[in-house]
Amino acid sequence: MPHHHPAEHNDIWSVEGRFQHLLYSPKGGIEGLLIDTEGIATQFVVDPHDCASVALLLSLRRDQALVVEGRETRPSPKGDGEHVVYHFERLAAVDGRATQAAARPTQVRGKVVRLNFARHGAANGVVLDSGDFVHLRPQGMERLQLKPGDQVLAQGPASPLATDGGWAIEAHRVNGELL
Template sequence: MPHPQETIDIWSVEGRFQHLVYSPKGGIEGVLIDTDGIATQFVFDRHDEAAAAAFAGLRPGQALVIEGAEQGPSPKGTDRDAAHTVYQFERLVSVDGLAPADTPAGQQIAGTVVRLNYARHGEANGVVLDTGDFVHTKPDGFVRLGLKVGDKVLAEGRTQALSTGGGRVVEAVRVNGRRVEERQEA
């Protein structure tokens, strides 16, 4: 006898990014958006680092289109209603009308250097920008680039949210158009 198939309605929701939603252990477990004055929450699957990374660099107020399936009542058995509609995150469709980057390696962050960052052994390994973002260059890259406090920086590379929730870290491939690592000749 065939099994009945369950269908899941996927909704496309437009709104403005408000902020990340944190788990009790400090991870990113979702986002809150404003949809015409109404709060709407999207939650990620547990340990979905890719979903968290897709939202890590967003600024409050950016226009988003997100797809998700509406969540039912809390599985914890409480009789309290949710404060707002909650969706299970499926995918980020657009940010400010543009498709999100297909590869995190192509992401950019920009700002002004406010301080240096140091590796465990004490060598400078990158810079922190006025945006709160950390540009990781490794010690050799830092020396090669010659960055200092007050420099304007445009860094390209793979990004993810800082564990503090305030900014991103970019594993820099290019800074101000210059490669961080020297190419090896064959």
Template sequence: MQHEVDVWSVEGQFQHLIYSPKGAIEGFLISTDGVPMQFVTDPHAPDLVEQLGALREGQAVVVEGIEAGPSPKGEAVHSLYAFERLASVDGKEPKASRDAHEVAGTVVRFNYARHGAPNGVVLDSGDFVHTRPGGFEKLGLEVGDKLVAQGDARPLVTGTGRVIEARRVNGQPID
């Protein structure tokens, strides 16, 4: 079953980054006609620091996001969106990440998140394709499957491959 999700495009002025208790970027605030709007980001996205860290207060931005549902922790004090992408900065398309890659290979094993759910695969090349648990479930991958993945990349700490933050796997978008 496929669900349609409305992606909103919001124009405003960048206000500031929002940090997690561990120091990662977990979102940012923009102002649209004086109304604050928060965008929540994935703190593990590899190009996030590069992309958002260069923004300065007052810059005109167009941001795409999905309206966040109610939180079990309480009501938000302003509009809240799950960040999808930064569409423009000061009327110009942002520079593409310098680390965008495509990898191809054969699945040799699954990788698991801290809570035990599969969150990606390791290829015969040694590259780890991170799909998150929801993406993994959607793809239905098995050991031995061939795949092509596109996404931002960074080296594994072991130096034996790369982590690919999958945006697409075998032509399917990863949400």
């Protein structure tokens, strides 16, 4: 019997198993992962725009013991699949060690090398010469008026970037100013 347990949050299931492999999109991106739960395949699909989750999945090794939390998907109009499918919520444990439910708090500093823009075109943060991305939202950018060359000290929860080994900081304080 697979280890599927209701998690603390309504509609979220906690599934124990061993990492098998990543699942790819037709264009080569990461769509999710497959785990083995006592001989039964369980699939988790991830939002391809969730860079922190994709980066985390890229760090997994075959047969690592995992606890993955997810929400059951609705039946597909394309028919039944070969196994149960969940929408990935978070990786709750790896190799028996709990992972943090939220991003870890951190502090980064560096010089602004470029602005970052939201999907709708408004500046929403800065990229530092350290390789870190400081997310400020458009309101924070308007308020702080940061530009290339400015020095930044940012504090807030951080998640790994999908590229370059830097961090994505959800800034709560920048240069001493509370956002």
